Amino acid sequence: MKRTAPPLPTREDEALIQDYMLHAVIESVLTRDMNLLPTLELKLADLYALILRHAGRDNADRLWTVRRQMRHRGIRILARRRTAAGFEIKYLCRGYECMLAFDSVAFMQELAARIGAVSQNRL
Template identity: 40%
Template sequence: MSSSSSAPSPADEDHRLVKSLVVGTLLLDVLERDIHTLDSLLLKMPEVYVLSLTRIQNQVLQEMLAVRQQMRKRGVKILEEKREQEGIETVYLCRGYWQRFYMLWTFARNEVKQELSRHLHIDLTHRL
């Protein structure tokens, strides 16, 4: 038996980590825009809504920190993220292998919605 000294090829877990970080970044953008919008509305108690979304922002940042730590351990590094008309493209290096991850905006929107609903403890399968 001989063992290979080359780096292991990218795994599904590596792709999942990259996707998680991209979705987290998009969710932070959505939350920031929504907080800014809430601040500009004439609501009776805007601080309650803003604090709620700020709490979610902090949770997302903590989760993203954990994802980055896992990526570092696995030798995964995001090199570039391009937002295009059809979707978002992420180029990353995974243990010496160049990889590309592409997500259409429709898919990205659904992923962000799922993540936000998870943080709000809302089950989207039971709509009114």
């Protein structure tokens, strides 16, 4: 019996990697902001902290879903790093080693759009 090669990575796989990267960046930003909040003298600090915690939980749920889909599709992150132009992420997809690069400006616009969509659903 002849073995067949696993399917090549698809656009859907790349979209899933982009979702992973977006949610990972959102998680790090929310964590940084939650740690920074107690150092500021704000009148509504408790309310802001509550909003950040809710956003963090929602993001963690979405990140968990993306990771589960990645496992199901045979995708594993090998490395991610920030570059002068944006972000790079190396991953293994069904045995194929791949790399995706994200332009910083386009990535941040997508990030802002996602955060805006989440906050509109929340408030």
